[in-house]
Amino acid sequence: MPDRIADIWGTRTPYGQGGNWPVRVDTKLADGVAKADVDRWVKSACLLCSNGCGCDIAVKDGRMVGIRGRAEDRVNHGRLGPKGLFASWQGVDNRDRLTVPLVREDGRLVEADWDTAMGRIAERSRALLEEKGPLSHGFYTSGQLFLEEYYALAVLGKAGIGTPHMDGNTRLCTATAAASLKESFGADGQPGSYTDIDECDAIFLYGHNMAETQTVLWARVLDRIAGPDRPRVVCVDPRDTEVARHADVHLPVRPGTNLALMHGLVREVVANGWVDEDYVAGHTQRFGDLLAAVEPWTPEAVAETCGVAAADVRRAAEIFGTSQRVLSTVLQGFYQSWQATASSCQVNNLHLLRGMLGRPGCGLLQMNGQPTAQNNRECGADGDLPGFRNWENPKHVRELAELWGVDELKIPHWASPTHAAQIFRYAEQGSIGFLWISATNPAVSMPELPRMRRILAKPELFLVVQDLYLTETAQYADVVLPAAAWGEKTGTFTNVDRTVHLSDQAVEPPGQARSDLDIFLDYSRRMGFARNDGSPLLDWTGPEDAFRAWQECSRGRPCDYSGMSYAMLRERGGIQWPCNDEHPDGLDRLYTDGTFSTDAAYCETYGHDLTTGATVGPTAYRAMAPAGRALFKTAPYSPPPEEPSDEYPLRYTTGRTAYHFHTRTKTGRAPQLNAAAPGMWIELSAADAQRYGIGEGDIAVVSSARGRITAPVRIGDVREGTVFAPFHFGYWDTGGSPDDHPRAANELTMTEWDAVSKQPIFKTAAVRLEKAAAGSGPAPAPTTTASRPAQPGTVPATIGGAAAEAREEPA
Amino acid sequence: MKLPVYLGLLHQSEATLAESYRQVAEGHGEEPDVHFLCLTLARQCDAHQDALAPIIGRYGECTEDDEPERLHHEGLSKTRSGPVGLLRDLQDLYLMANLVDITWTMVKQAAQGLQDAELLDVIARCDGETEVQLHWLKTRMKQAAPQALIAAS
Numbered sequence: 001m002p003d004r005i006a007d008i009w010g011t012r013t014p015y016g017q018g019g020n021w022p023v024r025v026d027t028k029l030a031d032g033v034a035k036a037d038v039d040r041w042v043k044s045a046c047l048l049c050s051n052g053c054g055c056d057i058a059v060k061d062g063r064m065v066g067i068r069g070r071a072e073d074r075v076n077h078g079r080l081g082p083k084g085l086f087a088s089w090q091g092v093d094n095r096d097r098l099t100v101p102l103v104r105e106d107g108r109l110v111e112a113d114w115d116t117a118m119g120r121i122a123e124r125s126r127a128l129l130e131e132k133g134p135l136s137h138g139f140y141t142s143g144q145l146f147l148e149e150y151y152a153l154a155v156l157g158k159a160g161i162g163t164p165h166m167d168g169n170t171r172l173c174t175a176t177a178a179a180s181l182k183e184s185f186g187a188d189g190q191p192g193s194y195t196d197i198d199e200c201d202a203i204f205l206y207g208h209n210m211a212e213t214q215t216v217l218w219a220r221v222l223d224r225i226a227g228p229d230r231p232r233v234v235c236v237d238p239r240d241t242e243v244a245r246h247a248d249v250h251l252p253v254r255p256g257t258n259l260a261l262m263h264g265l266v267r268e269v270v271a272n273g274w275v276d277e278d279y280v281a282g283h284t285q286r287f288g289d290l291l292a293a294v295e296p297w298t299p300e301a302v303a304e305t306c307g308v309a310a311a312d313v314r315r316a317a318e319i320f321g322t323s324q325r326v327l328s329t330v331l332q333g334f335y336q337s338w339q340a341t342a343s344s345c346q347v348n349n350l351h352l353l354r355g356m357l358g359r360p361g362c363g364l365l366q367m368n369g370q371p372t373a374q375n376n377r378e379c380g381a382d383g384d385l386p387g388f389r390n391w392e393n394p395k396h397v398r399e400l401a402e403l404w405g406v407d408e409l410k411i412p413h414w415a416s417p418t419h420a421a422q423i424f425r426y427a428e429q430g431s432i433g434f435l436w437i438s439a440t441n442p443a444v445s446m447p448e449l450p451r452m453r454r455i456l457a458k459p460e461l462f463l464v465v466q467d468l469y470l471t472e473t474a475q476y477a478d479v480v481l482p483a484a485a486w487g488e489k490t491g492t493f494t495n496v497d498r499t500v501h502l503s504d505q506a507v508e509p510p511g512q513a514r515s516d517l518d519i520f521l522d523y524s525r526r527m528g529f530a531r532n533d534g535s536p537l538l539d540w541t542g543p544e545d546a547f548r549a550w551q552e553c554s555r556g557r558p559c560d561y562s563g564m565s566y567a568m569l570r571e572r573g574g575i576q577w578p579c580n581d582e583h584p585d586g587l588d589r590l591y592t593d594g595t596f597s598t599d600a601a602y603c604e605t606y607g608h609d610l611t612t613g614a615t616v617g618p619t620a621y622r623a624m625a626p627a628g629r630a631l632f633k634t635a636p637y638s639p640p641p642e643e644p645s646d647e648y649p650l651r652y653t654t655g656r657t658a659y660h661f662h663t664r665t666k667t668g669r670a671p672q673l674n675a676a677a678p679g680m681w682i683e684l685s686a687a688d689a690q691r692y693g694i695g696e697g698d699i700a701v702v703s704s705a706r707g708r709i710t711a712p713v714r715i716g717d718v719r720e721g722t723v724f725a726p727f728h729f730g731y732w733d734t735g736g737s738p739d740d741h742p743r744a745a746n747e748l749t750m751t752e753w754d755a756v757s758k759q760p761i762f763k764t765a766a767v768r769l770e771k772a773a774a775g776s777g778p779a780p781a782p783t784t785t786a787s788r789p790a791q792p793g794t795v796p797a798t799i800g801g802a803a804a805e806a807r808e809e810p811a
Numbered sequence: 812m813k814l815p816v817y818l819g820l821l822h823q824s825e826a827t828l829a830e831s832y833r834q835v836a837e838g839h840g841e842e843p844d845v846h847f848l849c850l851t852l853a854r855q856c857d858a859h860q861d862a863l864a865p866i867i868g869r870y871g872e873c874t875e876d877d878e879p880e881r882l883h884h885e886g887l888s889k890t891r892s893g894p895v896g897l898l899r900d901l902q903d904l905y906l907m908a909n910l911v912d913i914t915w916t917m918v919k920q921a922a923q924g925l926q927d928a929e930l931l932d933v934i935a936r937c938d939g940e941t942e943v944q945l946h947w948l949k950t951r952m953k954q955a956a957p958q959a960l961i962a963a964s
Contacts, residue, residue, distance in 0.1 A: 135961055135962035414957065415957075431963040613947065
């Protein structure tokens with residue numbers, strides 16, 4: 001059996017353009033458990049990245065003992081990645097789990113019962129509402145709850161309390177995906193489909209290290225690459241990632257300069273006459289604005305600003321301009337960098353220019369970072385109005401008021417919702433006094449951690465944290481609520497390509513842990529949130545009630561679930577939205593007829609200026625009358641806010657490794673994954689390492705204007721002048737707090753965000769580096785990924801051994 | 812011809828606005844979006860002044876005329892603090908940017924009367940940016956106002 005730590009993507013099953021991706025069923029069972037021992041297999045989908053692989057959970061004696069990919073699932077055709085194989089069940093079935101509520105007494109967290117914990121929350125909540133009103137309340141949630149839970153949270157926040165201060169960590173991972181789709185096409189929703197990988201003849205990955213972030217999706221690409229007619233591959237990434245190694249053109253841009261590159265690519269496509277003029281004339285607006293913006297960006301100008309070869313810019317543009325079916329995917333290298341929305345909109349613009357949308361292989365995937373980020377956005381737990389409704393459209397607000405039986409005035413819609421960084425700013429200033437954090441760990445994942453810790457520790461802030469484990473964030477809480485995990489509750493979630501899966505409860509939650517849905521419903525009951533007729537606002541008894549309510553909310557909107565049901569999802573597996581009377585089996589691709597969601601009565605936003613984030617507003621938007629045509633939105637390039645200086649001469653960028661997810665609350669507890677990437681490291685180029693007199697594994701101190709970290713150095717393939725740091729490592733397994741040994745990547749990052757998507761900037765900052773001590777061995781960085789050593793063979797290879805073997809069964 | 816009076820007013824107003832953006836950026840560094848955007852917009856105002864230079868080279872500018880001098884304003888003397896202070900400072904910027912905006916409009920009217928293609932081209936490049944500055948200030952103030960006026964202490 002293959003070692004799936006050493007072989008992240010598993011055995012190749014090559015196929016050609018237009019073919020069916022062959023099935024390969026991957027299975028991992030706990031030590032000593034054979035297939036025949038499994039009591040039952042429970043249908044679900046994996047929650048360890050945004051791919052949404054269909055799977056079955058193995059249950060024995062009431063415990064999760066393994067996982068198997070579902071052969072018939074449209075997303076993964078049976079495969080699972082290392083995170084899914086090892087962390088999905090081991091990351092949950094763990095003795096560290098929170099099993100009872102905790103409340104703070106005399107500065108210490110002590111065990112309590114649910115009635116005490118929830119009673120304290122309701123008491124504080126009521127007192128603050130009375131004293132200061134709804135603006136005193138903030139909710140910061142996740143990209144990993146279920147649809148039903150987000151919708152409950154959205155309804156109680158908007159129609160129960162009436163606060164605009166709601167967001168999720170989706171702000172950190174996927175806000176720019178949503179923003180760019182809204183700006184270009186009028187509403188959120190991926191135009192493309194994973195099946196576009198089967199059909200394309202070129203694939204562009206923009207700031208998207210798919211090989212590590214969505215390993216099963218990358219296996220699909222690898223199988224096309226290994227097939228008879230491999231698609232051409234273009235990669236934009238400052239690191240020599242696994243994607244870059246397979247690329248025909250690799251553009252290792254300086255962090256912070258994506259928009260300059262994109263302007264250059266658009267300019268080349270236009271200058272060489274590769275534009276589909278009929279499509280542009282019939283289905284778009286504002287082509288002239290685009291031409292003006294890209295005019296100065298010759299390949300030479302791009303080369304100067306971005307630090308890439310002009311010939312490579314020309315070559316990449318030629319591949320885009322001359323291929324018949326191009327698939328583009330975009331992720332954090334764009335979303336978490338400078339001018340995020342404008343850069344991502346330029347990817348949309350390239351597809352509009354060539355009329356490459358809504359046809360097989362002509363796909364566009366503005367990726368999500370998390371498994372249920374899409375649902376957070378759909379349901380409005382990120383502050384948006386549910387069902388991709390437009391807060392500036394009074395008719396949309398009225399629809400929600402009628403659906404929820406409350407006054408329109410109750411629903412906050414006077415300005416765009418408050419994004420995460422602003423919520424924490426209000427908490428810092430004291431105007432938010434009640435903050436409820438669910439299933440996320442801002443004490444490690446937000447930028448500028450020294451400041452985050454000061455905010456979370458403020459005694460006047462009443463902090464509720466709802467999670468599986470006592471995370472770095474939970475340690476600051478006034479009340480900690482133990483939540484049920486994946487496999488311990490039922491609900492639905494939706495992946496990047498709009499595929500909805502039902503995940504059934506397989507086992508009981510540990511101790512007194514409860515589902516996030518039950519917790520939100522309990523809070524709503526205790527607070528007495530009601531409709532105008534006096535009946536309870538949330539009268540649901542379980543997830544299926546919540547799903548039915550959501551179906552009504554989504555009816556007639558782009559993310560239409562009205563044609564689905566739990567029974568249908570159980571029977572058929574993954575189904576793509578929209579699923580309604582018109583499309584009873586769901587829809588593989590959006591915008592097949594070139595009609596977009598931009599009609600003023602239908603659109604999710606009237607748009608923004610991409611430089612400042614200024615809203616366009618209803619009057620100007622109606623005057624423009626897009627009426628179903630897509631919009632070429634762009635902005636001039638400007639340099640990133642923090643450039644290298646004498647004091648901080650290096651660029652700093654953060655990212656992921658294939659073996660971990662987020663702050664390792666699950667993956668760090670899967671022994672195979674933890675062994676593959678057990679501790680923090682940073683990456684330097686060989687040239688920089690020599691300049692600083694640093695050898696492999698030596699310990700360095702990296703400092704920015706915000707803080708410092710200490711970590712061993714991997715001499716790797718990052719671009720010269722740039723320091724890379726993985727953002728997964730915090731302090732829960734090193735004593736709980738940084739004390740004298742700060743190591744989290746976000747100690748150094750800056751508090752600033754994109755003007756439109758409000759996504760924080762994690763991918764560019766200025767730092768300095770000093771050698772602190774000689775190392776005692778190589779840095780604990782995997783050799784199987786982008787962090788492999790620049791000199792092959794100088795570091796022992798990352799392997800998993802017998803514990804990491806998983807079964808592969810080709811069909 | 813009194814166009815030089817308005818060119819002087821425009822030049823001076825852009826300079827005052829640039830200076831005020833920089834002051835707000837400095838005084839509200841704890842609001843990173845305000846900080847960085849105000850610096851960007853200050854550079855826009857600088858560029859507008861540069862774009863006006865050849866026009867002023869041709870027509871001259873009058874900064875001493877008695878009557879319009881009363882239209883000049885001092886800009887921000889210092890920034891305020893706290894959530895309401897931020898709101899008030901943004902509101903001051905909004906008023907100053909409006910003066911710039913309407914002055915561009917008047918200069919544009921004159922440029923059309925003069926059939927001055929070069930000046931019209933400068934206006935086309937600059938006036939739209941001033942309009943976006945106004946939209947941004949309004950967007951940001953609308954976001955900040957409820958919290959500052961209701962929940963902040």
